[in-house]
Amino acid sequence: MRIKYVTIPSGNTAEEEIFFVKFLGFKHNGDLELWPNVCCKLLSNNDSDIHIAIIPNTYILNQKAVIIFNTENCLKQYHEITKNGIVFNHKPYYVSAGMIAEFKDKEGNQFILLEERSYIED
């Protein structure tokens, strides 16, 4: 058993799809009926085989997603996404897991860039 789809609830799935494609560099992989009468938009990028499934949030009332993207270089990724027009909640900062930067989409779903760092001296 493995995780294959991560759902993003959205009131406007077309707009959410544009957000992922234009700002985050994802590719559209088609539409899929994941459960009866609910058509999801599937997206993916080259870095993972886990798909993003944008689902109409009329079915899941007021739920927000928190997605954590793992990155090798948080500052560089932050810089690239900022250049695409995304406004981050804060500048990148440090937590015990490493360096993170956060932003939200129009729906209020939260996205976190995480560069995991080991602070244990080997």
Next chain:
Amino acid sequence: MENVLKLSNENLICSSKLTYKNLTEVNNNFSLHVNFNGNEKFVLNKKKLRLCPHTFLAINPGTLYSDIIDSDSPVQKISISFGKGFIDDFKTSFLKNDNYFPDNHGNHLPQQNLTFNETIFPLLGDLKYNIEHLKVLIRSNCQDELLLNEFLYHILLNYYTLSQKDIFFVEERLKDLQFVTRKEIYRRLSLAKEYLYSNFDQKINIYELSKYSCMSATHLIRSFRQAYHTTPHQFLISIRLKQAQFLLKNTSYPINEIVNIVGLDSPSTFIKLFKIRYKITPLKYRISHNAIN
């Protein structure tokens, strides 16, 4: 090979891989010098220092210094010189946004007049990560000033955090002493540490060390233990083992040669100390690292 990148705000990044260098100049701006392999000597005013792999040196503006490399194999390093305006902006933004100070250590407000400690530090934590990322960017010929300055801001922040933590750590342990005495002891202990970093491969005499750090031998050992929970000798052993670990990972030098390079007495002492510290023998450590690579 030397790659110098001068940004429009006077920040300067110099990445080099040299076997020989002999430069003497007055440092115009605050600068950080990071060594990745090999040895590099610095003369700062009258202090003779040596940077070994994965340590760095901070030099304040106005300091006359010499940077000397004379090595059979290329020494890889990065020097960053921060423009005056950039430092001023850092101070302003830093002081205004203290609540957002990453890794804020216990609401210890920074002084209005930020000063930098001109000494050798180990390259650790976020500073190590950000310097490594910067090294990759420079190697890929990145010309994006916004991105490079973002990294330089974080590197300066990491350096400041590291040096403030060091001061804070020592001052907390010496809190029974008067403020001025604490500051002075911290300064002298920093001298002792930089002497150990610079001469770890030599036979170090406690009296030479205490003379360099302007303390009596007894006072030095007592204060060092109180401040860092270790003795100067144990600290020296840690530096030697760290350097030995680097050589095991990155070279094919035989164990006997590594023992000589890091200034330890005998292979048996080295193996014993290494095993106590890292819970693995040097040979197994080398094999496991080679297997990963």
